[in-house]
Amino acid sequence: MTISKIHPVLLCGGSGTRLWPLSRKSYPKQFVPLIDDKTLFQASAERLSGEGFAGPLILTNSQFRFIVTEQLAEIGIDPGAILIEPEGRNTAPAILAAALWLEKTDPEGLMLVAPSDHVVPDSTAFRAAVDAGVPAAREGRLVTFGIKPGHAETGYGYLELDGDPGDFSPRAIGLKRFVEKPDATRAEEMVQAGTYLWNAGIFLFSVKAILEAFRSHAPGLIAPVTEAVEQGKPDLGFLRLAPEPWAEAEDISIDYAVMERADNLSVVPFASDWSDLGGWDAVWRASLRDESGVAVSGPATAIECENTLLRSEDHELEVVGIGLKNIIAVAMPDAVLVADASRAQEVKKAVAALKQKQARQAEAFPKDHRPWGWFESLVIGNRFQVKRIVVHPGAALSLQSHHHRSEHWIVVEGTAQVTVGEDVKLVSENQSVYVPLGEVHRMENPGKMPMVLIEVQTGSYLGEDDIIRYEDVYARD
Template identity: 50%
Template sequence: MIQKIIPVIMAGGTGTRLWPLSRSSAPKQFIQVVDGKTLFQETLERVADCDVYEAPVVITNQDFRFTVAEQAREVGVNLTTIILEPIARNTAAAIAAAALYLKQTFGEDVILQLLASDQEIDAGKDWRDAIVTARQTAASGKIVTFGITPSEPATGYGYIEQGEPLSTDTYEVKRFVEKPKLAAAEEMVAAGKFFWNSGIFMCRAELLLSELEAFAPAVHRAVAAAVDGATIDLDFVRLDKTNFEACPDISIDYAVMEKTTKAAVVASTFAWSDLGSWDAVWKLGEKDDKGNVVIGHATVMNTENSLVLSRASHLAVQGLKDVAVIASEDAVYVGPLDKAQEVGKLVKYLAKTKETANLTEIHPTSYRPWGGYTSLLNGGRFQVKRLFVLPGKKLSLQKHFHRSEHWVCVKGTAEVTVGDNVTLVRENQSVYIPQGELHRLYNPGKITLEMIEVQTGSYLGEDDIVRTSDEFGRS
């Protein structure tokens, strides 16, 4: 019987390189970039073959815990567990936490595959062949990295130089190269012995932990204490905050891969991109006869080699070339495609100004364990939201001191508690919740409930809430 692999998906990043769609509260792994699924969901489906994989482990920021759980539910993928980082401490700490937890749970011989949650990969035959080769190599006592055959001298990726061949149709790793200048990248691609560093690894848990203990003992020590002190919260494993904060902030590349003598690289020919910028999205997109990638509500005329994407208003783009035009529900970005790597600088600039900082942090749609909401309209003393409540889920029994609420049912049937009264509210019916009154919303049906909520009052912040009863442990 062939030993199965446990996928470890790292989903805690808060990058904003695909702004304005991605925000610090809604990073690119959890947003729909091209089609109807998020990059995180595509990653889950990539490791869903039960003949090859056990149920995946996800390690993420505690702020994303319900997003992870809900997006896994949407695609029907069961998880072994969700490990919550109390603070970001880079990939070495995240990987160490997952390896320690799985060693304790499944034993030291368990084989892990470590994956980022925000990459676009063609998971066809080339992917499956690389998995088979990597698993054989990992079982032989190597930490295997997946090296992508480069298609161009890209300067946004790190590189791996192959060393001597190994018996498992892989190579020793001769060295890792940081993101190079263009001239160096051209030389490496021409040499034919370099790969892009995908950031995907496979190895035995025990080997990874022993190398961490040898080369990054402070990481191993702090994370081991954080795992030993972890607590169970619903379906989540919460790492101990004090010990995890003591861990050095360092990547797995610096901590282990650049120092170990047990690294191997499997030459991988599957299509891969980390979708780190809008020009990467354009390269992967389906182009029209003028080289344009048009997604969502948009029309182009006399426009060439451009990316036009809208999640909200209809975009009409005329007479432009080599540009990215991206519209979210509340912001629009326009810039040259060849400068798309610099969006991060723009986001930092926006974050410095009070009037625009919110655009870099808060996404209009927020997920909760019961479903979530989308902010539709904001005024001085009012705001309008669309609530969506999953079948069988209920909000906490709660009250607000500074606002009243009007709920209008637009899809499904709601059971609404207001004070001592419990009523059913059907489509095109409404209910009023006075300021300071205890209330609760419940979806007793089999389809997602949708409500339009109008809030009015002197203060409309999310922290104006007192929960007296909550099935998710938040009261």
């Protein structure tokens, strides 16, 4: 009998705030290179690829769909499918949608569900843990993966094992129950007991078994999610789940909906390094540190500091710390965070405060990523704005016009093909073109290297919503 491949299911629609200002709603941490030169999403996709794995099934939202395809292309991985969630409804509806999609082609197959923002340095050890869970999953067990605790952590849920594991070698063993995030005293007690693991939120089960579990324990999700999948519409290689039935699905996690109610559970211990980078303190622990416990990234300098994280995310912005102890300092071009390391989990309070005062830094990233590339504002005045725009090779902006602004484009790298009205021409480095107010226009990159231009906008209103699109290869509104 031919054994089908494992189908990775990567969940990457989240917008965590605990790593602000680097992670924001418009560009969350899974798409950022936090630890090395690959993003967390790319590292996750690579970890769940290779022999025995099918192409990954991705669940994300409309805002991130082109970031997903771009980052997968950079590492040479073709997705099996990309499902677009109309809105976030937590992990249970997302996993059920993935199972219903896979049921069409491989109902007996296994699906390995994982968040896309975890750090697992030892991919070989992770693969060994997955392999250890495969027999139990093929027998119809719902397998989860638990991390051997390295310290008393209050930011994670725990898994209570059914008895003393003896050791933490990778094998499927009994799982007694799920435990909510504890306080510090209870966390220390569980670590000392030796019969608890951190809940990694990673699962392995057959398509058939998880569908049966949903029908038994969360039947109310079946109809709306099934309708959302069946009524979904293909869009440029994506499948947009139907928004109306999707909105009827309960907003609930897979733990609450199914796992905590099921009686066919197993857990595979994982004793190697792992982190969900749930806060800047976790980034500090996962980073390379000197003998004083100092971790630096980018143009940052630490002088007589201890147990401190200094990061600069702008190559022209120097961050210097003198005599700091247990401090986190993260500098972005538009925002700086300075916090006591012991209060790293409270960064979301800063985001809430910024949202209250309507600061764009609360959710918007300095670089605005688009299907064709990205742009960033360099200078904003009362009636003018200066942007740097980067267009990917072969990409094109929409054919558009503006009611309230004119634009002046200066190409500084590469060559642009520019349409202004009926005129189409190539504009090379150090050449410029003027787009009058109201004129229909478009820019394209016909080359094989990124094209960079400086755009100077002038007018009474410079908002991104002043766009009338006539043609768009990315099918945006």
